Amino acid sequence: MELDEAPIVPRAPAPRRILYVDHTAALSGGEIALLNLIRHLDRAKFTPVVVLFSSGPLVEKLRDSGIETHVLALAASVNNTRKDSLHLSTLLRVKDIVRTAWFMVKLAWLTRALNIDIIHANSLKADVIGGVAGRLAGVKIIWHIRDRIAQDYLPAPVARLFRRLCKVVPHFVVANSFATLSALGGINPGRSAVVNSGSTVSTRLRRYQVIHDDMNSDDGPPVSALPARGELQATIGLVGRISPWKGQHIFLRAAVLVRERYPRARFQIVGAALFSEHDFEREIHALADSLGVADAVEFTGFREDVGDLIAAMDVLVHASTIGEPFGQVVIEGMAAGKPIVATNGGGIPEIVQDGVTGLLVPMGDAAQMADAVCQLLADPVKSQEMGQLGRRRVMKYFTIQQTAARVERIYDRVLPRALRF
DSSP states (O other): OOOOOOOOOOOOOOOEEEEEEESOOSOOHHHHHHHHHHHTSOTTTEEEEEEESSOSHHHHHHHHTTOEEEEOOOOHHHHTOOGGGOOHHHHTOHHHHHHHHHHHHHHHHHHHHTTOSEEEEOSHHHHHHHHHHHHHHTOEEEEEEOSOOSTTTSOHHHHHHHHHHHHHSOSEEEESSHHHHHHTOOOOGGGEEEOOOOBSHHHHHGGGOOOOSSTTOTTSOOOOOOOOGGGOOOEEEEESOOOGGGTHHHHHHHHHHHHHHOTTOEEEEEBOOOTTOHHHHHHHHHHHHHHTOGGGEEEEESOSOHHHHHHTOSEEEEOOSSOOSOOHHHHHHHHTTOOEEEESSTTGGGTOOBTTTEEEEOTTOHHHHHHHHHHHHHOHHHHHHHHHHHHHHHHHHOBHHHHHHHHHHHHHHHSOGGGOO
């Protein structure tokens, strides 16, 4: 008599462990993008673990999301060095070299102890430090480049050095835009890809399912038309970290010109200074006073409810004075159905279709910025149409689900075949 045997069901492979490393726990653009990515990762295939080189609000947000998070403190003299102040001499300070080397060894030990398959580095400092640690630990390395490695963004010698390292340290390079990737100077297409940072606002818009071709359809998401000129009390907003290259000073000068035509217009500057840029923040407040627009400008400081603030704006302005690597705030504004005025550089033209989803203006030109804002205020029907077309573009190309899926496919490419899901 033969005994019945239970069928053998193959066990699914264990999720691969991805170690995300970042030098800061501040809630800057790259760190918010990282948080959004990790939250939307397929946990059946990949288990995220995070190591941050300092404490800060990102630690709590990650842990509140159920993500294993470690803080491995890097010496402040290394971690607090701003990228725009880097020079070869700062890279050769003996004490900092010793501290950084020891930190790399500790990170390599932690990588082995955590049984990591891939190190995914999310900032320039984390790229270099995590890259060396990954090589010591014998794991695959991905560099996620969210900065344009160009001479208007980094000191020239540092930019050249980083481009060389890109070709030898990581196994794969992810760039947040084609502008960012092209600035790296000829990375092999077989080991590089562009993955835009996706919008989380768009996930809430999926309840609408279809944005109708009829822009005035009652079935579509509500978008309030701008008021007529005679009663205009529109709000024009700028969102982002307060920093010289983010262009708050240009925005304020444009505000003066807009108020000449629309005296009741209001302006918001949303964000705060990070990374030792508080002197510039004080200068911006003083500039608003000296220009005579302080009564019309609200400085909100850092806000958790940025999405709600954008939803209440009539026009969203992007004012960076050098090429933006990508433009996450622009994506969020378009997802919220807002017409955009943005400076024409870096990755912004990959997002905003000039004359279709917004208006592009030269960098550093307050007069043309003001003219573009006034064009939108003067034509509320066109502005509303631009906002709806922008939202449609985000839903088609720039959702966080698309971002996560593309990154997961890169993990599958980078992992040895035997380790793939």
